[in-house]
Amino acid sequence: MECTVLTASKSAGIANGLTYEAPEGSVTIGAPVLVPLRNRTAEGIVIALNEKRERSFDVKGIMRTLSAEPLLPAALIQTLRWMAEKYYCSLRQAVRVFLPADSWRDLLPKEVQIYSLTDAPTGALRGKTQRVLVEFLQGKTGMEASALREATGCSLTTLRNLEKKGILLREVRKENMQTSIPSEIAWPGLTPMQKEVAQSLRDDRRPSLLFGVTASGKTEVYAELIAQTITSGRSAILLVPEILLTEHCIRRFQELLPPERICVIHSRLTASARKAAWRSIRAGNIDLIIGSRSALFSPLSNLGLVIMDEEHEWTYKNEQTPRYHARETAEALCSFANAKLVLGSATPSLESWDRAKNGTYHLARLPDRYGNQKMPAVRIVDLADVSFGSVYPFSPPLLEAIHDRLLRGEQSVLFLNRRGIATALLCLDCRRRITSPDSQLPFTVHRAAGGKSLLVDHTTNLTIDVPVQCPHCHSTRLHEVGAGTQRIEKILEQLFPQARVLRADRDTLLHPEHMRLLLKKMRERQADILLGTQSVVKGLDLPEVTLAAVLIADVGLSLPHFRAGERIFQLLTQLTGRSGRSKPGEVIIQTFRPEAPEVLFAANHRTEEYLESELKLRKFTQYPPASAMVRLLVRGEGAAVRAKALADAAKNNTDILHISCAPTLFSGGKVWHVLLRGASPVRALASLDLTDVVVDIDPVECV
Ligand SMILES: [Zn+2]
Missing domain, CATH: 3.40.50.300 (P-loop containing nucleotide triphosphate hydrolases)
Structure with missing residues (x-):
């Protein structure tokens, strides 16, 4: 029989495995093997078994299997092959997430030596070490050699000598092989x-x-x-x-x-x-x-x-x-x-x-x-009515609500959004963002050299001057909506010097243990206000929290992304879930767009209606899941030229409905991407030259 073996070798040209011959029935899928590779020996894993075929070249034989047990179960090997095909990468690129070691042999079970006492009389013991050892083992079923040496200070020679005398019995076992005890289960009490x-x-x-x-x-x-x-x-x-x-x-x-x-x-x-x-x-x-x-x-x-x-x-x-x-x-x-x-x-x-x-x-x-705990009451605060003073973006209702909680000894959670590097331009009268005529997505405000502001469409690269008037209602009240979150903690300290504020974001939480301590402080009521970025705070289950607030709900909406509304809806709904988990709670959403559907649906807990309306919109605009998407990333020298060439080559392909080509949002022009949308844009990839191009199937990030 023949088999396909994926080797750990980094050599070019064999990233999807090589064919080897093996005696009938000698290997199984997933088996770790040693194979000859050029003039060397390489570790490999069997990923397919094939019928022997007539070939014009010699097929080498595998040298031996490294373990009777497969390294990976068959279902994972199938998943590996599925993944390489679906995500347009080689098996070697895909296998990295399956095997967490450069040397796969390191992952095979290690053998350990277990020593136990026999029934032989122990009268002939010589010296203190031997006596200590035997006493130590009495009443025990056996112990691993290295652990024994550590516990008693004996040497390997002592163990060997006692084994020779028949006082100790040595067994070789696979590391970690525990006799399987069925887990004891404390069944949950369900409603x-x-x-x-x-x-x-x-x-x-x-x-x-x-x-x-x-x-x-x-x-x-x-x-x-x-x-x-x-x-x-x-x-x-x-x-x-x-x-x-x-x-x-x-x-x-x-x-x-x-x-x-x-x-x-x-x-x-x-x-x-x-x-x-x-x-x-x-x-x-x-x-x-x-x-x-x-x-x-x-x-x-x-x-x-x-x-x-x-x-x-x-x-x-x-x-x-x-x-x-x-x-x-x-x-x-x-x-x-x-x-x-x-x-x-x-x-x-x-x-x-x-x-x-x-x-x-x-x-x-x-x-x-x-x-039967009620969903919390949600209050929407219109940020356009809030004066942009020193405590911005804290509105009077929010300050009052925080103050109330402090008086009552209850806790608050405040959300920041640090993803808000992108800044959109919003009309304070009609509440619409200035959008690009090319993509219908919001423009991003950029500062050019010399401080001049420009609006850039990051999906099509259209760049225009900042307009004086809103193109929809001709108002001149245009406002940049961005993050500016660094000040928030300072403002809290100034306004509520007595409050104990905890901060939770990726800078302050480097390890799960930090999070555990922080949650402990909140549960034991050693803190009054938890201030955090949404990615860290949104899943918390803190029973004493009765106020949850998002400071600027629109920051996520500024991202020129077809999923921006979905993301905001998810954030706001998760937020409403943080408050009032064990007693009645309140939620405050501060926003420039109080009438936006994602804000209203979230505030009224109408998730299903939001999903239906958003799905309809995606179908109308032909964005996923109503279409499939592929993103091609081009980096380095000549990225723009190569990206444009790819976009050109993809044209006239019936599997693709939309093609866009632009520099990515945060790369400063160093990375370009080509976005392909349609029923099956992946089918067009075979005809493109993808050397040094990163292929992203079903991309999530696409700005
Ligand atoms: Zn307007």
Whole structure:
């Protein structure tokens, strides 16, 4: 027989594997092997088994298999091949996220020596070391050699001598091989509604979208599904969008299962910790993995369930090659592993909503908050009415609300938006942003050399002078809407010197432990106000918070992006979920566009209507999910010329409806992108010269 082997070698031209010959039945898919490569020996992994074929050249034989066990389970090998094809990359580029080591041999189970006492009489012991050792082992079932040496100070020679005398028994075992004890489960107590939903998720074989309002108890439904999966002898993966938010989630699941059966995987693990975790998972010691998107590639051999919490989050998209999205990849993995996929969200992505409505996904709803807690009252404050003084952007109603909370000893959460590098130009009278006639997306304000302001369309590169009047209503009250968030903490300190303010953003939180301490402070009421960026703060579950406020809701809207409205809607809805989780709460949204649909729908908790109206808009404008999108990134010398040549070459292709070509928003002209939209723009790629071009299928970031 023949097999395709992907090697760890970086040599050019073999990034999709090489064919080798192997004796019939000697290798399986996923097996780690040694193969001859040019004049050397290379490690490899078998990714396909093929019939022997007549060839005009010699096919070399594999040298040997490195382990009887496959390095990766078959479902992951299938996912690897699917990923390379779907995301237009080589198998070698894709395999990086599956195998967290340069030397794959490092991932094979290590052998360890276990010593235990035999029944032989111990009268013939010589010296103190031997006596200490034997006493230490009495009553124990056995111990690993290195641990024994550390505990008793004995040498390897002592162990060997006692083994020769028949006093000690030596066994060689695979590292991490624990006798599998079924996990003890503390079953969650579900409400009848939650029980019914869990049942419907289990009964439907399709991927399920669990659409549940904030604080509806989705986590308890997850716990039930995980418990059912584990008691049926299979394992589960719980994906979370932001590792900093995993802390309270981990605590919940440590109550469900013995902590040693749970493994947490995230990008801040050291290389050796990651390898150790990988080997432990591969050895079958883990029932539940909690982690960010890369946890999907954990080598569980009996995967039964994948849950993707907050499935709408943008962090599920990998922005480096392989540029996979965890949602579609999880869908592929679950179909190969015959496992169930559950996507949970209070604000589903348009992609998932579309699939749920057309029947590709099963749709389950949790429409009520847990314990009949009411949705908080939402107040919209029009920022155009607020004077731009020293405390801007704090409006009088917001200041009063914060003051009230301080008097009552309750807590507040304030959201900032640090993504707001892009600044849009807004008319204070008709409330419309000045948009580009080319793309219908908002212009971005730029300062040219000399301080002159320009409006730039970052999708088409159209550049114009800042108009004197609004093109819609001819008002001259045009205002730049940007971030300016650095001042916020200072303003709070000046206005409320007695308040204890905590700050949570990516600069102050470098490790999950920092987040844990911060949450502890909030829970123990050692702080009054939590000020944070939305990416860090939006998933919090803090029972004492009765006020949640977003300072400038429009900052995200300034991004010239067809998903800007969706993103703002998600943020505002998540925000309403932070307040009043255990007692009545209030939400304040400060905005320049109080009549914008995403603001109104979010303020009134009308998620489904928002999704329907946005989906209609996408269909009308032919943006995803109503079309497919491919983004080609060109960097370095001559990027503009090469990008334009690509756009030209893609023209007249029937699979592409729209082509745009421009420098990317934050690259200062060094990076250009070509955006292709249509029914199947990926089909056009074969005819393009993609040397040194980054291909991004279904891009999330496209400004
Ligand atoms: Zn106007």
